[in-house]
Amino acid sequence: MEKTLAKKDFPQWVKKLTSWKIYLPKKDAGGRWNYAEADGEDVLETRQATLPPKTILFPQNEILLEFSKSRKGNAETLEVKEVLPPAEPTVVFGVRPCEAKAAWLLDEVFASEPRDIYYWMRRENTTLVGLACTPPPSDNCFCTSVEGSPHAEEGSDILLTDLGDKYYVRSLTAKGEALINAAKGLFEEAKPEDRKKVKAVHTESEKKIQRELKGARAVSEKLKTMFDSPFWDEEAMSCLRCGICTYICPSCHCFDINDEIIDTTPLRGKRVRTWDTCQFPDFTMHSSGHNPRPDKASRLRQRLLHKFQYFVQVYDKFMCVGCGRCITMCPVGIDIIKVLEKVRDHGA
Amino acid sequence: MAEEFEPRIVAFLCKWCSSAGSDLAGVSRMEYPPNVVPIQVMCSGSVSPLYIFSAFNKGADGVLVSGCHPGDCHYIKGNYYARRRLNLVKQLLEYIGLEPERFQMSWISAAEGTKYTQVIKDFVKELKPLGPQSKLRRTP
Amino acid sequence: MAKIDTLKEEARKLLQDGKVKYIIGYGAGSNGWPAAPLFIKQPEDVDKLIWDPTCIHNLVRFLVDEKRRKGKEKPPDKRPVGIFVKGCDSRAIVVLLQEKFIERGDVYILGISCEKAGVVDDAKLAKKLAGKKVITIEVDDENRFVLTTAGGKIEVPVEELLAERCLECRANFPVIYDVLSGEKTKRAVDKPFGSVEKIESLPVEERWAFWKEQIDKCIRCYACRSACPMCYCDECVVDSIQLAVSADTTADEKAGRIKWIQRSAAPSENMIYHLVRAIHLGGRCIDCGECERVCPLDIPLRLLNKKLEKEAKELFDYEVGFDPDLPALISSFRDDDPQDFIR
Structure with missing residues (x-):
C-alpha cells in the first residue's frame, strides 16, 4: 500500500491512534534525543536518539517470573508466577531505517529455538514506522557500507519518506496497514510523480552518507584468520572497558539473568533479565575463576567478531547496521570503521 | 483513622559500648520504642558506608550508628575514623535529597542505658512525621 | 599556549634511548573529536603527538591498565611509562603515589600547563559550532579559543567553552612532573x-x-x-x-x-x-x-x-x-x- 500524508496532518494521525501507545524521538531538557511517549505536540525529525528503540523491544530490565516462599507449619511451599510483558499495542514513529533493520536482526536471534516469548510479545505488539534519513542524522553514519541504506525497509512496518510538504507512506506489513486504516481519511493515494520523487530522494540520501567502509565482506573473511593476532592488543590499548558501545548499539542483544530478592522473610523475589555486555570482565567469568576473555583486547575482538564474523557465518548478515553510535559515543575515540579498515588491510 | 506510622530503624551498635548500653536499658527494664533492629558490630569504625546505604536500600526508615565516646574506643581510634567517614556519608545523603533526620550517629557508653533510650525515643519522634523512607528503597 | 615541540623532542629521546616502555599521549581522533589517546612505542611516531584544548582525556587511567599488564609480564619490563598530563591529571598521579598503587619510578611525567585556559566542553563546543566541523582549536595570546572550521575562524572567550571542571580548577599546571611545557600561571577562580x-x-x-x-x-x-x-x-x-x-x-x-x-x-x-x-x-x-x-x-x-x-x-x-x-x-x-x- 502506497499513500501520501500531508505533513501538517501527522499530529492528526498520532491523535487518531487512540488504542496504541506511541513513542517518537523527542528532545529532553538537556538537549538529548530520546524515544519518548507522544504528548500531543508531535513532529517527526530525522534525529538519532541516544538509545535506539531497542529499549522498547528489548528493555534493559525484563521481569521473567516472580517467586515467593510460604510456610505452613513445617511445610514450605514455593510459588512461581510467570510474568509476561504487557500486551499493549505500541507504535514507534520516526525510527531510523537502520534501527528497524536492527530489529530485523534481533528477530533472527530471538526466533531461534527456544523462541523468546518475552521479545516476541513486545515485537508483535509493536509497529515500527521508519523515516528515511534525509539527510543522515550523524556524521558517523555508514549504513551503506554494511548492506543497509538510509531508506532500508527491513524491520519496518511502514516507511515514511519526507517529500517536503508531505510524507510518502509505504506500508510494508499488515501491522502497517492497520495503522493507516485507523486514520483513513488523512491519506491520499500516491501518484506516479510522488513515486518518482521518492526514488530521487532515496538516491540522493545515499550520496549524503559521509563515512564508508570498503569491502565489509572481505573483512568478514579476513577476521577468520586474525583471532590470535597481536593486532587486538594494539587496538585495545585505549579501550576503557566500559559498556557504552554495546549498550547504545541497536543490534547488541546479550543479556544476563539474575534472581533478585525483594524480601527474605518470607522469601520473595523476581527473576530478571538485564542487558549485559561482552565488554565487562564478568561477562565470561566462569564460576571456577577461569575467564576465557581475560583482557580488554579479547573483549574488543569479541565485539567485532560477533558483528562481522560469527553473525555473518550463521545468518549471512552483518550484525552491524552502521548507525555510527559506537563511534560517536566512544569516550576514547575507538572508531569501528578505522579498526575494520586496519583488519582489512592487515598484513597486505 | 489509619494506623500510626511506625518507623523501622536499623542501628549499628558497637559491641563494647552502645550494644552493652542497649542491654543495660533492657535489663534495667527501661521503656523505649520497639522500632529498632539492632545489629552488633565490633566497632563503629567497622561500619562501611555501604552498610548504611544498603540498610536504606532494604527498607530502613532511619539508620543509627552508635559507638564509644571519643577516647574510649576499645581499639583506641576506631570511633575517630567513624566520625570522619560517617560525617561524609551524612553530608552526601543530605546532598542527594534524603531527609537529614534519617541518618544519625551517637556516642553511647556501656553505662548509658538511659541515654540509649533517649536517643531512640528522639529518633522515632523525628522519623514519624517523615513517613516511610522510599527514596533509596529497592523497588518491590 | 604551552608548546608540545619540546615535549616531542623529549619523548623522542626517551624512546630512542629505551628509557621508557612506551609513551601515553594525545593524537588525532577520527570520530569527529579532534583528540584521542595515543600510545607510542617507536621514536618515529612521536610526530603524531598533538596538544590542544580538545585533549580532554585523563590518561592516568591507563596507568591502572599498565600495572595489571606488568603484573602478567614474565619477567616484568620495569622501565617507566611516559605519560602526558595536564594539571588535574597530575593530581591523579599524586593520589596513585599516595596510595602506593604506583611508584614514582613507574612513570616519566611529561607535564603540560593549561595556563590560563583549559579544555573545551564537548557539549558547549557542539552548540557553538551548530553543525559545523571543527578542524583545529587553539588558544590565542588574548586568551580566546580560536576554532578553525571549513567555513573560517571563530573566536570565543575561553570561559564560554571551557569545561565546567576547568572553570573550578585549582591546578591548571601539573603539580608533579619530570619535564614541563608552559607557564605556571594560575587562572583566577572566584x-x-x-x-x-x-x-x-x-x-x-x-x-x-x-x-x-x-x-x-x-x-x-x-x-x-x-x-x-x-x-x-x-x-x-x-x-x-x-x-x-x-x-x-x-x-x-x-x-x-x-x-x-x-x-x-x-x-x-x-x-x-x-x-x-x-x-x-x-x-x-x-x-x-x-x-x-x-x-x-x-x-x-x-x-x-x-x-x-x-x-x-x-x-x-x-x-x-x-x-x-x-x-x-x-x-x-x-x-x-x-x-x-x-x-
Whole structure:
C-alpha cells in the first residue's frame, strides 16, 4: 500500500491512534534525543536518539517470573508466577531505517529455538514506522557500507519518506496497514510523480552518507584468520572497558539473568533479565575463576567478531547496521570503521 | 483513622559500648520504642558506608550508628575514623535529597542505658512525621 | 599556549634511548573529536603527538591498565611509562603515589600547563559550532579559543567553552612532573565550589527531584568507573568476578554471595551504585571530570564527587592530589574533627 500524508496532518494521525501507545524521538531538557511517549505536540525529525528503540523491544530490565516462599507449619511451599510483558499495542514513529533493520536482526536471534516469548510479545505488539534519513542524522553514519541504506525497509512496518510538504507512506506489513486504516481519511493515494520523487530522494540520501567502509565482506573473511593476532592488543590499548558501545548499539542483544530478592522473610523475589555486555570482565567469568576473555583486547575482538564474523557465518548478515553510535559515543575515540579498515588491510 | 506510622530503624551498635548500653536499658527494664533492629558490630569504625546505604536500600526508615565516646574506643581510634567517614556519608545523603533526620550517629557508653533510650525515643519522634523512607528503597 | 615541540623532542629521546616502555599521549581522533589517546612505542611516531584544548582525556587511567599488564609480564619490563598530563591529571598521579598503587619510578611525567585556559566542553563546543566541523582549536595570546572550521575562524572567550571542571580548577599546571611545557600561571577562580553550592541551596525535596531524574537515566554502562583513574579496585561492588571457588564450594555458597546492588538498572540500585562510587572517591577524587564527560546520558556525576571534595576541604581542611605524603582522608583523623552532628 502506497499513500501520501500531508505533513501538517501527522499530529492528526498520532491523535487518531487512540488504542496504541506511541513513542517518537523527542528532545529532553538537556538537549538529548530520546524515544519518548507522544504528548500531543508531535513532529517527526530525522534525529538519532541516544538509545535506539531497542529499549522498547528489548528493555534493559525484563521481569521473567516472580517467586515467593510460604510456610505452613513445617511445610514450605514455593510459588512461581510467570510474568509476561504487557500486551499493549505500541507504535514507534520516526525510527531510523537502520534501527528497524536492527530489529530485523534481533528477530533472527530471538526466533531461534527456544523462541523468546518475552521479545516476541513486545515485537508483535509493536509497529515500527521508519523515516528515511534525509539527510543522515550523524556524521558517523555508514549504513551503506554494511548492506543497509538510509531508506532500508527491513524491520519496518511502514516507511515514511519526507517529500517536503508531505510524507510518502509505504506500508510494508499488515501491522502497517492497520495503522493507516485507523486514520483513513488523512491519506491520499500516491501518484506516479510522488513515486518518482521518492526514488530521487532515496538516491540522493545515499550520496549524503559521509563515512564508508570498503569491502565489509572481505573483512568478514579476513577476521577468520586474525583471532590470535597481536593486532587486538594494539587496538585495545585505549579501550576503557566500559559498556557504552554495546549498550547504545541497536543490534547488541546479550543479556544476563539474575534472581533478585525483594524480601527474605518470607522469601520473595523476581527473576530478571538485564542487558549485559561482552565488554565487562564478568561477562565470561566462569564460576571456577577461569575467564576465557581475560583482557580488554579479547573483549574488543569479541565485539567485532560477533558483528562481522560469527553473525555473518550463521545468518549471512552483518550484525552491524552502521548507525555510527559506537563511534560517536566512544569516550576514547575507538572508531569501528578505522579498526575494520586496519583488519582489512592487515598484513597486505 | 489509619494506623500510626511506625518507623523501622536499623542501628549499628558497637559491641563494647552502645550494644552493652542497649542491654543495660533492657535489663534495667527501661521503656523505649520497639522500632529498632539492632545489629552488633565490633566497632563503629567497622561500619562501611555501604552498610548504611544498603540498610536504606532494604527498607530502613532511619539508620543509627552508635559507638564509644571519643577516647574510649576499645581499639583506641576506631570511633575517630567513624566520625570522619560517617560525617561524609551524612553530608552526601543530605546532598542527594534524603531527609537529614534519617541518618544519625551517637556516642553511647556501656553505662548509658538511659541515654540509649533517649536517643531512640528522639529518633522515632523525628522519623514519624517523615513517613516511610522510599527514596533509596529497592523497588518491590 | 604551552608548546608540545619540546615535549616531542623529549619523548623522542626517551624512546630512542629505551628509557621508557612506551609513551601515553594525545593524537588525532577520527570520530569527529579532534583528540584521542595515543600510545607510542617507536621514536618515529612521536610526530603524531598533538596538544590542544580538545585533549580532554585523563590518561592516568591507563596507568591502572599498565600495572595489571606488568603484573602478567614474565619477567616484568620495569622501565617507566611516559605519560602526558595536564594539571588535574597530575593530581591523579599524586593520589596513585599516595596510595602506593604506583611508584614514582613507574612513570616519566611529561607535564603540560593549561595556563590560563583549559579544555573545551564537548557539549558547549557542539552548540557553538551548530553543525559545523571543527578542524583545529587553539588558544590565542588574548586568551580566546580560536576554532578553525571549513567555513573560517571563530573566536570565543575561553570561559564560554571551557569545561565546567576547568572553570573550578585549582591546578591548571601539573603539580608533579619530570619535564614541563608552559607557564605556571594560575587562572583566577572566584567560586571553586559554585556548582555544588547551587544544588545545596535547593530545598531537600528539590535536591532529591534533581538527583532522582539524573540517576534514573543511568544505564549502568559503568563508563564512569572505567574512565576514573581512582576506580582501580580489582572487584567493584557491582561485580562478582573474584568469587573464590574451591572443589568444596557448594552451589548454595555461590548463590548466597551478598549482592549489595542488584543487576537491574532500577532507580534505587543505580542510586546506591553512584553513592558508593561517590563515597569511595571521597578525599580521592581530583576533579578531572572524566566520569561526567564519558557518561552517555550526561549525568552530572562530577557534582557528587565535588560535594565530597568540598566537605573534605571545609570539614577537615583536606586537599588531595598535591602532596603524595599526605595520609588518606578517611584513614586519618584529628582529635578536633567536627562532631556536632553526633548525639
